[in-house]
Amino acid sequence: MKDKVQQHKYTALGIITIIIWGTSAAFTRTLSTGIGAYTAASIVNIIGGIVVLISQYVNKAGLKDAKKVTKRYWTICGGLFIIYTATSYVSMSIVTGEEAVMTLVLIRFLWPLFTLILTIPILKMKASPWLIVGVLISFVGITVANMGNNGIGIRSIISNFMDGENIIAYILGFIVSLSWGLYTNLTKKYVIDMDVDGSGIFMLLSGLLLGVISFGMNEPRAFSASLLGQIVYASIVVSSLANVMWNLSIRKGNMLLVVLISNFLPIISIIMTAILLGYKMTIPHIVGAILVVIGTIWSKKCF
Secondary structure, three states, X not given: OHHHHHHHHHHHHHHHHHHHHHHHHHHHHHHHHHOOHHHHHHHHHHHHHXXXXXXXXXXXXXXXXXXXXXXXXXXXXXXXXXXXXHHHHHHHHHOOOHHHHHHHHHHHOOHHHHHHHHHHHHHOOOOOOOHHHHHHHHHHHHHHHOOOOOOOOHHHHHHHHHOOOOHHHHHHHHHHHHHHHHHHHXXXXXXXXXXXXXXXXXXXXXXXXXXXXXXXXXXXXXXXXHHHHHHHHHHXXXXXXXXXXXXXXXXXXXXXXXXXXHOOHHHHHHHHHHHHHOOOOOHHHXXXXXXXXXXXXXXXXXX
């Protein structure tokens, strides 16, 4: 009975982690528009990187085999991490309009799909041809989410993406998802089963580099008590503590249930974004999020 209670506790911890991750887009938006994309990314990643490195030092884990792993891991995966971090904040800082923000959130959550697809060329995984259907369903979901009230004609759909002022933000959103998919697969390829987790170092380097870039940018840097609290939340809770909570839930909780619920992150994220930013959720966004989830789950079943 006691073991069952403990399992439920750690399962609940995993669900809380998923909700925390669901809030990340909203806080990325408020921080990047409040103090600037590069400034926000720099501060959050420097603090987060230091926290992760201290945790690794205390637990004596994560860097034991740092010298054994190939240099490609540090250069390629490190570079991808920097690209992911920069595009994540910049895309959220330049997107305009509530509907466009919600669409961008969904685009950013295509990373599980890209991660699956990229296992084929990088990890030589085998997939059923039906994978194409899962990919199409997810992209239809993004298209539906971007429709708004402009109709469903082909010309309207193309116009919404290509002629709008948010095309650059959407492209950067796709780069966010693609870069994380590449990072995940290449990490698995290079690290294999070695005790190496360079995320803390990558976060610190990303923060320092983006901090240098921020000095050449005309960013608002309108710091306030609220934004300082969000910086602490984003750097410590989202970037560091959530990963610890997730690992505990996977090891000691109901892993199947937690992983199943994690598939619904796109839906959870747009709900949390709408709540935290005070945005109105539209039917196209809800339907689009559901389609992205269906496409991702379908794609997982093809391996």
